[in-house]
Amino acid sequence: MSKTNITIVGVNYYPEDSAIGLYTTQQAEYLQSKGYNVSIITGFPYYPQWQIRSDYKDKTRWYKEVINNVTVYRYKQYVPSNPTFSKRIIHLLSFTFGNIINLFKVDKPNYVICIVPFTSSILLGWLLKLRYRSKLWIHIQDFEFDAAIDSGLLSSNKSFFITCILWVEKFLLKRADTISTISNGMLNKLNNKVKNANTYYLTNWLDxxxxxxxxxxxxxxxxxxxxxxxxxxxxxxxxxxxxxxxxxxxxxxxxxxxxxxxxxxxxxxxxxxxxxxxxxxxxxxxxxxxxxxxxxxxxxxxxxxxxxxxxxxxxxxxxxxxxxxxxxxxxxxxxxxxxxxxxxxxxxxxxxxxxxxxxxxxxxxxxxxxxxxxxxxxxxxxxxxxxxxxxxxxxxxxxxxxxx
Structure with a gap:
């Protein structure tokens, strides 16, 4: 009997060992330990220093490795040393479009799990869903656009741009079979953004x-x-x-x-x-x-x-x-x-x-x-x-x- 294939798409992964990178790594390795065949589409490690780690700088632009039995497909994304909002957008787009090639390298997934941020990783997951008829699960660790607006990274005088990115966010979220997030308040926010979505409360955890x-x-x-x-x-x-x-x-x-x-x-x-x-x-x-x-x-x-x-x-x-x-x-x-x-x-x-x-x-x-x-x-x-x-x-x- 063949194993169930799961592909996880997210910008942060081991050797990043804090915040989202830690959770995505632990989730992937736990699924692998339970008998699933797990692959990761991700970027090069850069967080929280906002520079690609020295031991990865000389790797090829598209790089494959196996870590604790999980197959990892990486793309060397643009990483700004001074992450202003406009540079973060380039960082996001670099990760997303650079990883399109990696979509053709993973085994046909039964499930695709997209980790937000980045919201644009959902685009990669949706493309896999369209090609393979996979089930698409979106897991929201951070409403990145809301956070940018609330923290002042995106000024309120750019109202048209804000309207556009929130529309894109809503469009992509609607492609999911299931959407989860990490707090009850965020779940309420999610339900306000996307009506009648199949949602799940998946809190962060601790070993x-x-x-x-x-x-x-x-x-x-x-x-x-x-x-x-x-x-x-x-x-x-x-x-x-x-x-x-x-x-x-x-x-x-x-x-x-x-x-x-x-x-x-x-x-x-x-x-x-x-x-x-x-x-x-x-x-x-x-x-x-x-x-x-x-x-x-x-x-x-x-x-x-x-x-x-x-x-x-x-x-x-x-x-x-x-x-x-x-x-x-x-x-x-x-x-x-x-x-x-x-x-x-x-x-x-x-x-x-x-x-x-x-x-x-x-x-x-x-x-x-x-x-x-x-x-x-x-x-x-x-x-x-x-x-x-x-x-x-x-x-x-x-x-x-x-x-x-």
């Missing part, structure tokens, strides 16, 4: 076994005896860096506190330059995925400051690791967001929607002076993640839905 080890050594970046506040993740436009630096200003007179930023991304240069004004703040580049449990569990508290005008365009992938580390978090954002609901249900930290610097600083001082509270909040967060977001449960249910 909780890796993050629950209590004997993890302190990470080299967080070995001091200070009260350690950690931000780890993408340094991009979706985070509220103005608020972050306002908090740093408020902490200048505090003693025994250290802030550590571990990350890379489009805003890295600006953020790192400004960090140098503060002697209690350190920056390091992202660590490999295998070091992440040690890094996260070595902090005393995690922070994630999101712009409050963005509602559910994205569910931060870093959130689950933060919570599974058994440490509390302080998060800001819109009060109507999915993240706010998660923190309300989990009681694993604090969520603020009023942009109050004083509230955040009071919260930091309270946690610094109350270790028992830190322990209780951290335990709540860990238990919530294990119960609701373990990798095996979520992907097994996904496979059952796929086979329907």
């Amino acid at each position: 909780t076994s890796k993050f629950r080890v209590k004997t993890i050594q302190k990470h080299d970046y967080l070995k001091s005896d200070n009260f350690k506040i950690l931000y780890s993740g993408n340094i991009g436009a979706k985070q509220d860096w103005d608020f972050f630096f306002a908090v740093l200003e408020g902490l200048k007179t505090s003693t025994g506190i250290e802030v550590i930023v571990v990350g890379e991304g489009a805003e890295k240069t600006k953020v790192v330059q400004k960090i140098q004004q503060y002697d209690f703040v350190k920056h390091f580049n992202l660590v490999p995925y295998e070091e992440l449990p040690s890094l996260l569990s070595s902090a005393d508290v995690h922070v994630l400051f999101q712009k409050s005008d963005v509602i559910d365009t994205v569910m931060p992938s870093k959130l689950l690791g933060m919570m599974a580390s058994s440490k509390p978090s302080i998060v800001t954002g819109n009060k109507a967001s999915e993240v706010a609901t998660v923190y309300q249900k989990s009681q694993g930290g604090y969520y603020f929607s009023d942009n109050s610097v004083d509230s955040v600083i009071d919260c930091i001082n309270e946690l610094k002076n109350n270790k028992e509270l830190c322990t209780q909040l951290g335990a709540n967060a860990e238990q919530f993640v294990v119960k609701n977001y373990s990798k095996e449960n979520i992907l097994d249910n996904f496979i059952l839905e796929l086979e329907k």
Whole structure:
């Protein structure tokens, strides 16, 4: 009996080991381990540094490799070092049209799974569907156009262009047999965009076994005896860096506190330059995925400051690791967001929607002076993640839905 063939189309894949690249890799390898024949159409690894990795720069423009039994077809897409909106469009188009050749290389797929972003990857999946009569599943990790509008990357005076790209998005989404996304708020947004679609709630997950080890050594970046506040993740436009630096200003007179930023991304240069004004703040580049449990569990508290005008365009992938580390978090954002609901249900930290610097600083001082509270909040967060977001449960249910 021949194996069922699945082709996944998405710009991010291993060796990218954070955010969407990590989830797509784990999904592909899990499906392969369950007896499916999985192939990937993807780009060259570039995220979050926004440059193609040095060990891939000399590879041919179309490059095939096998990673953990998954066949990977790559196209060397254009990657801007300064990703403005117009350059991101070229980046998107380069990936999409360059990978058309790879459509002819994969085995006839029974299922095609397109990962958004990029929305244009749906075009590649649709072409496979038309040729092979495959079932097309679209999985939305980020409403990239909404995020661009909300975060100011796409200005409101380009209303005609906005209308056009949202029409293209709707047209492509309607080609799907099933559309999934990662939060209930995003599912509501999806249903407003595409009426009567067959939708599925496919949340992000965590390999909780890796993050629950209590004997993890302190990470080299967080070995001091200070009260350690950690931000780890993408340094991009979706985070509220103005608020972050306002908090740093408020902490200048505090003693025994250290802030550590571990990350890379489009805003890295600006953020790192400004960090140098503060002697209690350190920056390091992202660590490999295998070091992440040690890094996260070595902090005393995690922070994630999101712009409050963005509602559910994205569910931060870093959130689950933060919570599974058994440490509390302080998060800001819109009060109507999915993240706010998660923190309300989990009681694993604090969520603020009023942009109050004083509230955040009071919260930091309270946690610094109350270790028992830190322990209780951290335990709540860990238990919530294990119960609701373990990798095996979520992907097994996904496979059952796929086979329907």
